[in-house]
Amino acid sequence: MLQVREVVKTYDGRPVVNRVSFDVEAGEIFALLGPNGAGKTTLIRMITDILKPDSGTIQLDGHAVTDAKRPEIAYLPEERGLYRKSKVLEVLSYYGRLKGMRGPDANRNATRLLERVGLAEWAQKPVMALSKGMQQKVQLCTALIGDPRLLILDEPFSGLDPINVQLLEDVLRERRAAGTTILLSTHQMNKVEEQCDRALMINRGHMVLYGKVGEMRTRYSDHAVRVRGAAIPDAVPGVLSSVPHGADVVMKLEPSATPAAVLRALLDRGAQVESYSVETLPLEDLFVKVVHEGLGLDRGQSGPPTMDEILVGVGR
Amino acid sequence: MTFRWQRALTVAKREYLTTVRRKAFVLTLVGTPLFYAVIMVVMIKPQIDESLKAMREFRAMGVVDSSGLFTHAPEEIALEINAESISLRSGTPEPSLPKGSFITRIRRFSDPKDALTALEQGELKQVLVIPPDYLEHGRVRRYASTENVFNDGGQERPVNRWLTRGLLAGRGLDSLVAERAARPARAMEVFTKNRDGAWAQRDDASEIFEFLVPFIAGLLLSISILIGGQYLLQGVSEEKESRILESMLCTLTPEDLVMGKLIGLGGAGLTLVGSWILVLAGFSGTAAIAAKVSIPPIVLGLMVAYFLLGYLFYASLMTGIGAITNNMREAQQFSFMFTFMNFVPFYMMTTLVGHPESPLAVGLSMFPPTAPVSMLLRVASPSSHVPAWQILLSLTLLAATAYLALRAAAKIFRIGLLLYGKTPTLPEIVRWLRTA
Numbered sequence: 079m080l081q082v083r084e085v086v087k088t089y090d091g092r093p094v095v096n097r098v099s100f101d102v103e104a105g106e107i108f109a110l111l112g113p114n115g116a117g118k119t120t121l122i123r124m125i126t127d128i129l130k131p132d133s134g135t136i137q138l139d140g141h142a143v144t145d146a147k148r149p150e151i152a153y154l155p156e157e158r159g160l161y162r163k164s165k166v167l168e169v170l171s172y173y174g175r176l177k178g179m180r181g182p183d184a185n186r187n188a189t190r191l192l193e194r195v196g197l198a199e200w201a202q203k204p205v206m207a208l209s210k211g212m213q214q215k216v217q218l219c220t221a222l223i224g225d226p227r228l229l230i231l232d233e234p235f236s237g238l239d240p241i242n243v244q245l246l247e248d249v250l251r252e253r254r255a256a257g258t259t260i261l262l263s264t265h266q267m268n269k270v271e272e273q274c275d276r277a278l279m280i281n282r283g284h285m286v287l288y289g290k291v292g293e294m295r296t297r298y299s300d301h302a303v304r305v306r307g308a309a310i311p312d313a314v315p316g317v318l319s320s321v322p323h324g325a326d327v328v329m330k331l332e333p334s335a336t337p338a339a340v341l342r343a344l345l346d347r348g349a350q351v352e353s354y355s356v357e358t359l360p361l362e363d364l365f366v367k368v369v370h371e372g373l374g375l376d377r378g379q380s381g382p383p384t385m386d387e388i389l390v391g392v393g394r
Numbered sequence: 395m396t397f398r399w400q401r402a403l404t405v406a407k408r409e410y411l412t413t414v415r416r417k418a419f420v421l422t423l424v425g426t427p428l429f430y431a432v433i434m435v436v437m438i439k440p441q442i443d444e445s446l447k448a449m450r451e452f453r454a455m456g457v458v459d460s461s462g463l464f465t466h467a468p469e470e471i472a473l474e475i476n477a478e479s480i481s482l483r484s485g486t487p488e489p490s491l492p493k494g495s496f497i498t499r500i501r502r503f504s505d506p507k508d509a510l511t512a513l514e515q516g517e518l519k520q521v522l523v524i525p526p527d528y529l530e531h532g533r534v535r536r537y538a539s540t541e542n543v544f545n546d547g548g549q550e551r552p553v554n555r556w557l558t559r560g561l562l563a564g565r566g567l568d569s570l571v572a573e574r575a576a577r578p579a580r581a582m583e584v585f586t587k588n589r590d591g592a593w594a595q596r597d598d599a600s601e602i603f604e605f606l607v608p609f610i611a612g613l614l615l616s617i618s619i620l621i622g623g624q625y626l627l628q629g630v631s632e633e634k635e636s637r638i639l640e641s642m643l644c645t646l647t648p649e650d651l652v653m654g655k656l657i658g659l660g661g662a663g664l665t666l667v668g669s670w671i672l673v674l675a676g677f678s679g680t681a682a683i684a685a686k687v688s689i690p691p692i693v694l695g696l697m698v699a700y701f702l703l704g705y706l707f708y709a710s711l712m713t714g715i716g717a718i719t720n721n722m723r724e725a726q727q728f729s730f731m732f733t734f735m736n737f738v739p740f741y742m743m744t745t746l747v748g749h750p751e752s753p754l755a756v757g758l759s760m761f762p763p764t765a766p767v768s769m770l771l772r773v774a775s776p777s778s779h780v781p782a783w784q785i786l787l788s789l790t791l792l793a794a795t796a797y798l799a800l801r802a803a804a805k806i807f808r809i810g811l812l813l814y815g816k817t818p819t820l821p822e823i824v825r826w827l828r829t830a
Contacts, residue, residue, distance in 0.1 A: 126644040128808070153644035159636035164412065175404045176645045220641060230644075 079104040079259050080125065080228060085134030087120055094120045096283040097134070102228075102261055107254055109270040109277035109291065110263040111361075113369045117283040118263050119156065122230055125261075126153045138228065149177050152226035156233045156263075158217050160205045166192065167201040170219050177224035184223070191219040195245065211242050218246065222253070229253060230261045235269060247273065267362040271295075277361075279368060286368050295358035298367070302330045302357035303337050308350040316340050328357060401646045405654020406661065413625060413662035427670055448540075452549055454499045456509035456521040461528040467560025471498040471552050498549075500556075513539055522553065609774055611697040612739070612767040614667055615704050619736050622663030622705065623712040627725040629659050630716025630807075648808040652800065656709045693773055696785065703792045704766030708736060710799035717803070717810030718823065732763070739767040746771040750780065760788050762795040 080102040087095040095117040102108040112118050123129040125136055127143045138147045161169055167188055174184025192198045195215040200208060205216065214237055221229060235243050250260060250273060262274060270277060271291060279287040287294055306326045314320075316335025321328050331340060337356050344351060359367075413419055455471065457464065501518065503509035509521045521537040528534065536553065555576045562572040585593045633639055642651065711732050719725040739746060739758060746755045750772040758768035759780075765788050772780050806823060 123640075128640065128643045148645065151644060153641055155637075155640040157637045158641055159638045161412075161638060162636060172404070172408055173642075173645070176401060176642065178400075217641070 079139060080261070081135075081137045081140070082121075082125065083135045083137075085121070085124060085131045085136060087117075087124060087129065087131050093283050095124070095131070095280075098278075098280060098283070098285050099134075100278045100285070100288055102259060103276075104259050105254065105257055106275045107250065107260040107262055107273050109274040110261060110280070111265075111267075111270065111277055111287075111365060112280040113365075115282075116280045118280065119232065121280070122153065122155075122232060122261075122263065126151060126230065149224060150227040151230065152221040152224065152228070153230045154217060154221040154232060154234055156236075160213060160216060160220075162206040163204055165202050165204055166197065166208065166216055169205060169216065170223055173220045174223045179224060187223050188219070191222055192216075194249065195219060211238055214238060215242065215245075218249070222249070225256075226258065228259045228261065230263075232263045233265070234262070235264060235266050243269075267360065267365055271361050279365065281369060287364075291361065292358070294364060295361060296356070298364050299357055299359040300330060301333065302328055303340060304328050304355050304357050305344065305349075305351060305353070307352040310344070310349050311347045314340060314347065315343050326353075398646075398650055401650040402653040402657065405646070405651055406656075406658035409629060409655055409658025410661045413629075413659060414665060419662065419666070423666055423669055427673055448549070449496045452496065452498045452519045454501055454518045455553075456501050456503050456512055456518045458503045458506045458509050458521065458523045460526045461524050463528065464524060464557070464560035464563075466564030467500070468556060468563070469500050471500070471549075471556050472496070498552075510537060513537055520549070520553075609771065610671070611701060612770040612774075614671060615701050615766055615770075616736050616740070618660070618663050618667050618701075618705060619708040620733060621666055622660040622709060623729060623733065624726075625659040625663055626655060626709055626712040627716045627729055628722055629655055630713055631719065631722045631725050634717065634810075635721060643808070648804040649800075652710070652713050652804045652807050655713060656706065656800075660705060660709050696773060697770060699789060700766040700770055700792070703789065703796050707762060707792065707796040707799050708732065710796065710803040714799075714803040714806040714810075717807040735763045736767070738764050739771055742768070743771060747775040750775040756784065759784065760791060762792045765792045 082101070083099050085095055085098050086093060098117075098121060110118050110121065120129065124131045125143070127148070136143060138150065141147060143151065161172075164172075167185065170188035170191065171181070171184040174187050175181060179187065189198065189201065192201050195218065197208075197212060197215055197219075200212065205213060208216065218231075218234065221231065234246060238246060247269070250262075254260060262270070264270060274291050276289060277287070277291050277294065278285065304323070304326050305328075310320075310327055312320065314329065316332050316339055317329045318332055319330045321330075329340065331337070337354075341351070341354055344354075457467075459465070459467075498519075501509075501512070503512070503521075506521070506523050509518070509523070512518045513521050516539070519539060523535040523537070525531075525533060525535070534557070536550075558576040559572060562575055567575075583595055585595050587593060639651075712729055715728045715732075716725050719728055742754065742758060745752055746758065746768055749755060755768065755772055758764045759772055761768075769780070769785065769788050773785075
């Protein structure tokens with residue numbers, strides 16, 4: 079659906095986004111990750127045509143983002159606000175009309191969205207009467223009004239309490255089921271693990287990881303398994319070390335050992351295994367590693383990444 | 395993305411309605427004329443009342459004639475309220491004397507002391523002492539009982555006419571000749587060359603109106619720029635402070651937003667000033683019709699053209715300033731210079747109206763920031779013959795500058811509103827203009 083190719087943007091001669099390329103497939107939830115100042119917001123601003131790239135192309139369904147394509151994109155920026163003195167319904171209806179809806183349609187759509195996020199009774203109240211969390215839900219509605227095909231959300235979870243985080247997740251799932259493609263930029267890695275199919279990680283304007291979230295975690299994990307049960311032996315063939323983690327034991331495997339062989343060895347030695355799983359690296363740890371240790375993760379050294387290191391589960 | 399009127403008008407409608415519904419707007423709309431009306435009443439009414447009181451109370455004037463020249467002078471002075479002309483009559487007052495006229499009787503005294511005693515006792519309002527050597531020196535002394543330091547009792551002109559009539563009375567002159575000597579030209583018709591080069595009777599009233607209409611248009615433009623500019627600064631600063639813009643720029647272009655704001659907030663400013671003008675026109679309309687005012691269509695056309703282009707130019711500047719500054723206070727500091735420039739033609743009004751063909755006047759009417767008001771003042775000047783090419787050149791320069799200002803404002807708006815907490819330097823702004 080969205081194709082970004084070799085996009086470059088420089089400020090004062092310093093590249094903020096440097097030759098970034100990726101695709102977002104129709105109907106997926108795609109994560110855009112990176113530390114503060116990595117160039118995520120600049121990249122999003124170029125996708126939404128707020129900023130022009132110095133070079134490279136950005137296309138939606140094979141076409142540049144023009145007037146005809148624009149109503150298909152909605153953007154909830156990280157730096158966001160609302161007209162504080164205006165009524166909630168008025169604000170939403172205004173966004174609807176800006177997206178080309180007729181007045182009554184915009185009002186209907188706005189009312190429906192407010193009902194969905196539990197703010198129907200606040201429709202006629204001024205925005206400033208709402209709590210911060212409520213205002214954030216209204217801001218989400220400004221992006222959702224008009225049923226965009228590509229929804230770009232920059233830190234949508236920040237400032238929300240757990241109940242509203244749950245509500246937002248539900249809304250995102252509903253939108254995805256309805257065919258909306260979602261580009262999600264967040265620092266909440268657990269949400270990416272739960273919600274996103276694929277991700278692009280950038281650092282200092284460069285691509286550092288791009289691919290399926292699950293495969294990224296496996297590829298850069300420590301080649302270990304997590305076991306829970308009773309009578310777990312201390313020494314198991316193919317296991318380098320065993321470290322208790324609460325009720326579990328995390329076993330680091332020898333490079334030649336496979337998880338299946340280790341499980342077989344455990345059972346042969348009388349272990350009563352209740353659960354057994356391959357350890358994957360939490361995305362948060364992966365993120366920290368990428369930022370702190372540079373890009374050559376599996377080479378044990380820092381430096382520019384190779385394309386094989388960047389692309390995870392993505393055909394070249 | 396390209397500019398779309400539909401989106402711009404959606405923005406304009408919201409900006410307009412939000413602004414005119416504000417309590418502060420309604421308060422300004424009603425409060426300002428009310429304030430000035432009260433000021434007028436408070437300031438002018440006492441003056442009128444004071445004059446009327448002085449005329450009403452000027453029932454008797456004591457005259458001490460030591461020169462013997464005024465033996466046959468009229469025994470009364472008749473004062474009319476409304477007319478400049480104050481007629482003097484001798485003998486008993488005529489029953490046909492117009493309403494609002496007052497008669498002052500002359501009481502003669504041989505001794506100034508007696509006259510002053512009568513003045514102090516309130517029997518007289520004024521005493522005129524004519525010395526024996528009056529004919530040689532023309533000096534007279536007038537005593538007036540008044541408590542107001544700004545008012546000497548008034549009536550100097552009718553007293554002077556009484557002196558003229560008194561000097562001529564009893565010298566065998568025809569009464570009409572005496573009357574003309576007292577008031578040599580009650581009506582003087584002045585003929586001057588009009589704009590077409592033909593001799594035409596000068597009509598002060600209509601000339602004043604014909605000058606006033608473009609002058610008021612210039613003033614209206616300046617006030618609109620001031621008020622509309624404040625609304626724009628406020629609107630853009632508010633938008634920047636509340637960080638609304640970025641989510642909107644995904645849906646519409648900076649040009650849509652800038653144009654929408656110019657129309658909406660400018661419209662709110664115009665509504666304000668326009669309403670005041672309508673109220674003013676309601677009061678002065680009858681006077682204008684009575685003065686047979688005829689504004690040439692070309693002047694009316696120029697007023698509209700300069701008004702729109704001038705407004706577009708200044709409003710674009712204000713929008714750009716609102717976008718690069720961080721809050722309303724900073725924005726007002728930056729905008730002061732431009733607001734001041736807008737009023738420069740009024741400071742130069744003597745040159746613009748008195749010497750509309752002077753190089754300074756021509757220069758001011760060509761320089762886009764001062765062109766709208768300067769050209770309107772030049773055209774309005776009764777002695778002006780502004781060549782068509784100057785008007786065309788001035789309009790072209792202004793239109794081109796206004797267009798460039800609008801484009802620049804949109805570019806600055808696009809980047810400036812995405813920068814939070816930092817005021818850009820001039821080189822940065824220039825770079826934005828080149829790259830955005």
